[in-house]
Amino acid sequence: MLVRNIGRATKLNNLKAGNLFSAEIRDKMCLCIAVEASNESGLLDAVVLFPGHPQLDGAPGLLANSVFSQRVIFAYDNAEIRYSPELGAVIPANYNLEVADKPLFLLNSNVYIHFIHERWSEKTVNLLTGKYEEVNRQEAMYAAKWHIVWKDEAGISYPICTFKAADPSKDDTPK
Structure with a gap:
């Protein structure tokens, strides 16, 4: 059997800025991009691309890393x-x-x-x-x-x- 692994289960702090990943927010799967920290913590933040930030009517928006820091996310390789x-x-x-x-x-x-x-x-x-x-x-x-x-x-x-x-x-x- 051939299995092509498209990504990996990981945490946000294991990614680099610019990596795409999916995660669950409010019972919906979202597509995000990891971005540099917007505060002094040094931990990555995320911009929700799809379906958009949950409080911004579909517009892309920033979620501070605390939302994802303890959650398992799916990082897309390639x-x-x-x-x-x-x-x-x-x-x-x-x-x-x-x-x-x-x-x-x-x-x-x-x-x-x-x-x-x-x-x-x-x-x-x-x-x-x-x-x-x-x-x-x-x-x-x-x-x-x-x-x-x-x-x-x-x-x-x-x-x-x-x-x-x-x-x-x-x-x-x-x-």
């Missing part, structure tokens, strides 16, 4: 974030996409996500490093459609999750 190459999936930053739409944004060769850090604060994290960065989002391109996939040894990709922002150029108001 998980990748890919933005869609199709025409119109990468759009100029002048579109005003909401945080709840979960767009990635691309600046130079780095990939970022903007999320709600505290009730009235927002932050940006580099998804390649899991570290906070101050960036000018007006100089970026947004990836309005992106996927998280797991890639096996043969190079075959399996979807874990897909995100698609609303198209701000379309008016869906009933006429």
